[in-house]
Amino acid sequence: MLNALDNTVMIKRLIVKDWQLVKKSLAAYMLGGVVVIGMMGMATPLMFNSGAIMMITLMIVIGARSAIELVVNEKKDQTLAFMMSLPVTAQDYALAKLGANLALYLVPWLLLVLGMLLVIVSTPVTNGVIPLVVLVSVFILLSYCCYLATALLTYSEGYTVTVMIITNLLLNGFIFWIIRMPAVHLTLEAPTASWNSTTLGLLAAGSVLVVVVLMLTAYLQKRKTSFL
Amino acid sequence: MQQYAFDMRNISIRYPHFAMENLNLSLAKGQVLGLVGVNGAGKSTTIRILMGLVKADAGQVDVLGYQLPAQQVQAKYDIGFASDDMRLYKNQTLQWHMDFIHSIFPNFDHGYAKDLLQRFELIADQKMKGLSHGQRVKACLLLVLARRPKLLVLDEPTTGLDPVARDEVITELADILRDDERSVLFSSHNTHDIEKLSDQIAFLDRGKLLALQDKESFVQSWARFRCQLLPQAQESVLGAVSIRRSGQLAEVITDQCSSDFAVVLHQAGFKVIEQHRMSLEEIFVANVKRNR
Numbered sequence: 281m282l283n284a285l286d287n288t289v290m291i292k293r294l295i296v297k298d299w300q301l302v303k304k305s306l307a308a309y310m311l312g313g314v315v316v317i318g319m320m321g322m323a324t325p326l327m328f329n330s331g332a333i334m335m336i337t338l339m340i341v342i343g344a345r346s347a348i349e350l351v352v353n354e355k356k357d358q359t360l361a362f363m364m365s366l367p368v369t370a371q372d373y374a375l376a377k378l379g380a381n382l383a384l385y386l387v388p389w390l391l392l393v394l395g396m397l398l399v400i401v402s403t404p405v406t407n408g409v410i411p412l413v414v415l416v417s418v419f420i421l422l423s424y425c426c427y428l429a430t431a432l433l434t435y436s437e438g439y440t441v442t443v444m445i446i447t448n449l450l451l452n453g454f455i456f457w458i459i460r461m462p463a464v465h466l467t468l469e470a471p472t473a474s475w476n477s478t479t480l481g482l483l484a485a486g487s488v489l490v491v492v493v494l495m496l497t498a499y500l501q502k503r504k505t506s507f508l
Numbered sequence: 509m510q511q512y513a514f515d516m517r518n519i520s521i522r523y524p525h526f527a528m529e530n531l532n533l534s535l536a537k538g539q540v541l542g543l544v545g546v547n548g549a550g551k552s553t554t555i556r557i558l559m560g561l562v563k564a565d566a567g568q569v570d571v572l573g574y575q576l577p578a579q580q581v582q583a584k585y586d587i588g589f590a591s592d593d594m595r596l597y598k599n600q601t602l603q604w605h606m607d608f609i610h611s612i613f614p615n616f617d618h619g620y621a622k623d624l625l626q627r628f629e630l631i632a633d634q635k636m637k638g639l640s641h642g643q644r645v646k647a648c649l650l651l652v653l654a655r656r657p658k659l660l661v662l663d664e665p666t667t668g669l670d671p672v673a674r675d676e677v678i679t680e681l682a683d684i685l686r687d688d689e690r691s692v693l694f695s696s697h698n699t700h701d702i703e704k705l706s707d708q709i710a711f712l713d714r715g716k717l718l719a720l721q722d723k724e725s726f727v728q729s730w731a732r733f734r735c736q737l738l739p740q741a742q743e744s745v746l747g748a749v750s751i752r753r754s755g756q757l758a759e760v761i762t763d764q765c766s767s768d769f770a771v772v773l774h775q776a777g778f779k780v781i782e783q784h785r786m787s788l789e790e791i792f793v794a795n796v797k798r799n800r
Contacts, residue, residue, distance in 0.1 A: 290581070293611060300604075301599075301600070357598065358593050361594040362648070364561055365559070365584070365587075365589035365590070365594070365652075367584040367612070369560070369581060
């Protein structure tokens with residue numbers, strides 16, 4: 281069997297194709313992100329908190345749309361057969377999907393997180409909220425990786441939406457849980473970001489889980505013998 | 509030495525409600541092979557194995573000199589595949605798809621694509637979501653044919669088309685497939701379509717290859733005899749696929765039709781009243797019934 285990396289030209293071509301398919305909607309979401317960051321930059325508690333809620337929603341919507349539109353719909357809309365008629369293996373295709381989704385989610389995610397951090401450090405909003413913002417953002421990224429993995433491994437809208445619902449419910453629980461942690465809530469009003477062993481541990485655990493989920497997805501995809 | 513477009517040897521695959529055991533199927537270069545089978549016969553499974561999309565539990569698949577699924581990437585550069593369940597991106601135009609295919613296959617023939625656009629009466633700038641099913645099928649065929657693949661694999665491309673669209677697609681395909689260099693595997697449960705396009709015909713049922721012959725051999729070797737039963741009529745006749753009795757009459761179907769068969773019938777107590785050639789559909793049905 282050819283090593284998937286031997287077919288990098290086709291993998292890149294498929295990633296570019298996915299970019300072409302979603303670039304307009306992604307641009308619209310990013311415009312929405314700029315508006316939300318602007319709201320948060322007004323630095324009043326009402327505008328910052330409303331903006332934060334809208335930002336969480338936006339991150340979830342971008343991820344959900346990416347996984348549904350680029351993976352699940354490919355099977356649902358029966359374009360998968362067209363793609364698999366091209367000179368690619370199932371592994372090439374899965375790798376391209378993983379690459380495209382990560383690129384098309386990670387870049388906006390990173391820009392939105394950096395935008396929020398920029399607003400926090402450049403406005404009267406207390407920098408103590410930075411660990412909370414980063415941890416919640418990483419949890420949203422981990423959630424995205426979970427439902428992306430589900431989409432890639434099952435191509436099932438039902439399973440993918442189920443994982444989305446579960447991760448969204450867990451997000452609420454996660455925010456409630458960490459805000460109650462002394463290591464987080466005691467430093468929220470601090471003038472500087474306070475990274476302690478608890479917040480750093482959570483950050484490391486979240487990052488490791490992201491990598492584990494992605495690697496496991498690639499491994500399970502490689503073991504598939506039947507496609508379509 | 510025989511040059512094969514593809515050669516499938518001892519292919520076996522097992523699903524919970526379907527099994528294919530030791531399938532052997534090959535296609536000589538430049539030939540058009542029609543694969544006939546009812547829904548669930550294993551046509552799509554055969555084609556998916558041939559395209560490297562499904563890995564068989566056992567057996568060997570050689571396509572254009574490449575071993576599949578291991579060398580499917582190289583093989584797919586020379587295989588054009590279209591199926592009835594294949595769709596294009598609904599929010600993109602046919603032109604976008606043509607450009608996309610061209611970016612992958614540098615040999616994409618724009619002149620030929622333009623010719624096919626006219627023949628199929630398609631508009632390059634129209635989005636896929638605005639096309640009828642017949643137009644979508646034609647668009648898929650255009651994208652495949654303009655690549656000028658060495659092997660064309662068409663999995664039920666006419667399924668779901670209205671009679672007019674089906675006739676248009678079949679007529680165009682018959683014209684296009686005159687190219688002697690191109691090998692074609694065409695699957696359908698519609699024997700009329702297969703009969704119009706194929707040099708060779710294979711019957712598949714429940715994962716088994718029932719028969720594989722050239723079209724003329726099928727039509728010549730199969731016949732139906734309407735007979736009067738003589739008092740000494742035997743229960744069976746050598747060479748008869750089926751005997752259906754109704755009072756003093758019987759209908760005998762054979763796959764070994766020759767001038768001798770009428771003699772064999774007479775010796776067995778069957779007086780021939782009429783002899784009919786059978787259509788491919790009738791031959792297919794008789795074949796399936798015999799093997800079930």
